[in-house]
Amino acid sequence: MTAPAPEGSLAPVLRDVDAVVFDTDGVITESATVHAAAWKEAFDAYLRAHPPADPAARRPFDVRDDYLRHVDGRSRLDGAAAFLAARGVDATPETVQEVAAAKERLFTDRLREQGVDAYPGTVRLVRELRAAGVPRAAASASRHAGELLSRAGVLDLFDALVDGGEAARLGLAGKPEPDLFLEAAARLGVPAGRAAVVEDALAGVEAGRRGGFALVVGVDRAAGEDTAARLLRHGADIVVRDLGELCAGGEPK
Known part of the structure; x- marks a missing residue:
């Protein structure tokens, strides 16, 4: 003790x-703000390229609410899967990996630029x-x-x-x-x-x-x-x- x-x-x-x-x-x-910004860029790009059937699910990633609810504190793969599921996306493991990898690249770039x-x-x-x-x-x-x-x-x-x-x-x-x-x-x-x-x-x-x-x-x-x-x-x-x-x-x- x-x-x-x-x-x-x-x-x-x-x-x-x-x-x-x-x-x-x-x-x-x-x-956390750097992570959230990288997630937003990665998720918004995916939603634009693959818009969900429900128009309401196409709204951009919210760096406060969506980040806190779905990705904050989780691993990249778990966070990507949780957010996509919340938007009604039946994502394959390959899709989850693709989005998570995009976020990783964006985060690394921002970290090097901003510190x-x-x-x-x-x-x-x-x-x-x-x-x-x-x-x-x-x-x-x-x-x-x-x-x-x-x-x-x-x-x-x-x-x-x-x-x-x-x-x-x-x-x-x-x-x-x-x-x-x-x-x-x-x-x-x-x-x-x-x-x-x-x-x-x-x-x-x-x-x-x-x-x-x-x-x-x-x-x-x-x-x-x-x-x-x-x-x-x-x-x-x-x-x-x-x-x-x-x-x-x-x-x-």
């Missing part, structure tokens, strides 16, 4: 957990946890997680990383199954019942709940009542707009 956090360094809700597992995109790094930053509030919290001796892991369904963290200059703040490549190698099920987070907690040497998960995706907070984690923190970057409510319904114990709220003086909802 880790040493207790120094009084005043962390919000009370975190003082009884022995490790914290962070999702990457949208939680640590400002890369990515870490959220200052997240960096503050992670540093407070490190000072308190609380182990920290980063987890992501993306194979780009290590590159994202390195580009943002925060990879060395984490004791472990479980990314999409590791998930594939180990045969871990995708979110909302908890496998990714359970593997990350195991690498920190802490059982789920003594650890926290921090997530911005509906599938992610559900995974944290299914995994039996002591605390599931939802991050609502959209700062909308509907988003916060959905995160709570899917398994978050609390919802914050910025992780700096979990440092001393913060007021998580």
Whole structure:
């Protein structure tokens, strides 16, 4: 068990957990918007080339609602399949792979052109946890997680990383199954019942709940009542707009 956090360094809700597992995109790094933009370009191109029979299903991909509902937190293949199914597309595995591959190319190009930053509030919290001796892991369904963290200059703040490549190698099920987070907690040497998960995706907070984690923190970057409510319904114990709220003086909802 880790040493207790120094009084005043962390919000009370975190003082009884022995490790914290962070999702990457949208939680640590400002890369969710890059993912969403790449998905939009890939999906909109597919819908234009192969318009669904239902005219209503031909509407463009919404980078907020569709992203949150169907692809956020999921692997590329699972996300592509979920969105296409939601639009009534009876997609073959080849079609799903084609759309996912297009998204991958677009995301990689955007990442190289734009780079990515870490959220200052997240960096503050992670540093407070490190000072308190609380182990920290980063987890992501993306194979780009290590590159994202390195580009943002925060990879060395984490004791472990479980990314999409590791998930594939180990045969871990995708979110909302908890496998990714359970593997990350195991690498920190802490059982789920003594650890926290921090997530911005509906599938992610559900995974944290299914995994039996002591605390599931939802991050609502959209700062909308509907988003916060959905995160709570899917398994978050609390919802914050910025992780700096979990440092001393913060007021998580």
